[in-house]
Amino acid sequence: MADVFKITSEDDAWAILEAWLNKQELPIVEFDGWPRLNIAIRGAGYQSSLNTRQMSAFLDFKMVMGRAYSSIAHGAYDARRLRGYEEEQLELTTTVKKGSSITETDFTSLVNAFAGVVSNNPQTSLAAAIVLGLLFVSKPLIAKHLDNRSKQLDSAERLKLMSIIGSLTPGEKARVRMMDRAVTKIGRTYPQFSQALPDTTAAHWRLTASAADADEMVVAGLELNKKQLSALSERRAFRKVEIDTLEDDFLVLGMVRVQNSYRIQLKSRATHISATYKTPQMTDASIRLLSECFHNRQLVRAQVELKIIEKSQILGRLMSFEPVVKAGRIDDGE
Numbered sequence: 516m517a518d519v520f521k522i523t524s525e526d527d528a529w530a531i532l533e534a535w536l537n538k539q540e541l542p543i544v545e546f547d548g549w550p551r552l553n554i555a556i557r558g559a560g561y562q563s564s565l566n567t568r569q570m571s572a573f574l575d576f577k578m579v580m581g582r583a584y585s586s587i588a589h590g591a592y593d594a595r596r597l598r599g600y601e602e603e604q605l606e607l608t609t610t611v612k613k614g615s616s617i618t619e620t621d622f623t624s625l626v627n628a629f630a631g632v633v634s635n636n637p638q639t640s641l642a643a644a645i646v647l648g649l650l651f652v653s654k655p656l657i658a659k660h661l662d663n664r665s666k667q668l669d670s671a672e673r674l675k676l677m678s679i680i681g682s683l684t685p686g687e688k689a690r691v692r693m694m695d696r697a698v699t700k701i702g703r704t705y706p707q708f709s710q711a712l713p714d715t716t717a718a719h720w721r722l723t724a725s726a727a728d729a730d731e732m733v734v735a736g737l738e739l740n741k742k743q744l745s746a747l748s749e750r751r752a753f754r755k756v757e758i759d760t761l762e763d764d765f766l767v768l769g770m771v772r773v774q775n776s777y778r779i780q781l782k783s784r785a786t787h788i789s790a791t792y793k794t795p796q797m798t799d800a801s802i803r804l805l806s807e808c809f810h811n812r813q814l815v816r817a818q819v820e821l822k823i824i825e826k827s828q829i830l831g832r833l834m835s836f837e838p839v840v841k842a843g844r845i846d847d848g849e
Contacts, residue, residue, distance in 0.1 A: 521547040525653055528645050529690060532697055535642045544641055546627050550648035552620040554722075558729035561616035568725035573620060575718035576651055577607040580625050582771075583647055583711040587640050588632045592707035592771050604628035622651055639704045646697050650715045654735045655687035656694055660716040661723060661747060676746055679737070706809075707769045710780065713789060723747045757823040761788075764839055765817050767809040777802065779833055781817060790819050790831030805836065814839040 520542040522528050528549065535541055581594035584605060589596040597605070605628055609620040629644035650656055662680040683691070702709040723739060726732045727748030732739045739747070765788075769780035776793035792805070808815050817836035 519543045519545050521545050522549050522645070523547050524549055525649070528649055529693070532642060532645050532649070533693060535638065535645075536693065536696055536700065541638050541641055544630060544645075546623050546630070546644075546648070548623065550622045550626060550652040552622065552652045552735060553733075554618045554620075554735075555731075555733045556616040556726050556729045557731045558616075558726075561726070561729055568721065569618075572718055572722035572725055573607060573609050575721060576620070576622075576715070577605065577625075579711055579714045579718060580607075580622075580629065580647060581605050582714070583643065583708055584629050584632060586705050586707040586710075587629075587634055587643060590707075592710050592769065601628070622648060636704050639701055642697060643701050643705070643708060646694065646701065647711060647715075649694065650712065652735050653690070654737045655683050655691050657719055657735055657737050658683055658687075659691050660719040663716050664720040665747065676743055679739070679743065702768070707771065710769050710771050710778070720747070759821045759823060760818060760834075761786075761821055762816070762818045764814045765836075766812065766814055767805065770806060770809055779805070781819065781831075781833075788819055788821075788831045790833040792833040796834055801836075804838070808838055 520527075520531070522531065522544055531541060531544065578594055581597055581602070582592045584601065585594055585596040586592040588601070605625050607620065607622070607625065609618055611618050626644045626648045629647065630641045632640045632644075634640045650660075658679050661676065665676045665679075698709055698712055719734075723732060723734065723744060724747055726744055729744055730741050732744055763783040763785065765781040765783045767779065768782050768787075769778075771778045773791075776791055776797065779790050779792050781788045781790055792802075805815070807813070815836040816839050818834045820832045820834050822830040822832075
């Protein structure tokens with residue numbers, strides 16, 4: 516029987532991921548005690564329980580895992596594609612230590628199930644399982660998640676959060692860059708997997724926002740004080756919003772159905788935009804056409820409405836598009 520490499524720590528996970536990025540053949544891997552997400556919340560009302568928003572955030576992590584699994588096993592970033600036994604494999608366990616505000620979420624069984632996905636690219640599937648584990652529990656990546664989402668804040672609130680990303684060591688920042696390379700590489704084989712990154716970012720945002728009234732929160736070793744938690748909460752003051760329109764040739768990198776609309780990932784030579792697509796612009800015929808362009812990697816000439824919030828965060832809405840018959844290539848690689 517072939518030797519099994521047991522991943523027991525975050526350092527083990529990064530080492531295997533780096534080997535894969537360097538095109539080395541990976542061993543058979545088993546996740547043993549990793550990944551686990553440890554959270555400690557200090558403040559009134561945080562003893563031996565989870566509030567509704569925290570439970571919702573943990574369910575978001577499970578949903579990301581299910582969708583990412585489906586993108587590799589069934590070719591669609593959609594948890595509804597999962598079979599019954601697959602859903603059972605992807606169960607999430609969170610425990611709260613008695614008499615304290617310390618929680619531990621065990622993702623070990625989930626990533627083991629993910630690594631065992633039967634696919635034509637088992638090495639890439641294994642790398643994807645490691646990537647998800649790191650996205651969920653790695654301190655520098657959680658810091659990056661919060662930094663990305665904090666761009667929605669006004670300048671005064673954002674100043675309170677600058678120390679989060681600034682506190683990372685050069686080695687931790689290098690790991691953030693390694694993760695970007697890994698997600699890009701996986702996306703070449705499984706394009707819809709890349710949606711796991713913004714979805715994990717959103718889940719961590721909701722998790723920290725759920726402790727807005729706490730004195731302190733420590734997530735995977737990342738310390739957030741009362742001012743930072745308040746800034747990260749979803750209780751926003753009014754923010755100035757500007758509307759603009761962009762028209763360009765885009766490559767469609769991903770399509771995910773969200774209730775009665777779609778989230779579309781678009782990339783041009785100049786920018787990368789996540790845009791919603793919904794009625795009245797969206798029709799059954801236009802979704803079929805856009806899906807064909809996505810699967811055939813055909814460029815589309817698209818008009819996107821942009822909402823620019825406090826001159827930083829851009830939210831997009833796809834207003835119209837048409838396939839481009841002849842155009843230059845837009846790479847989606849590193």
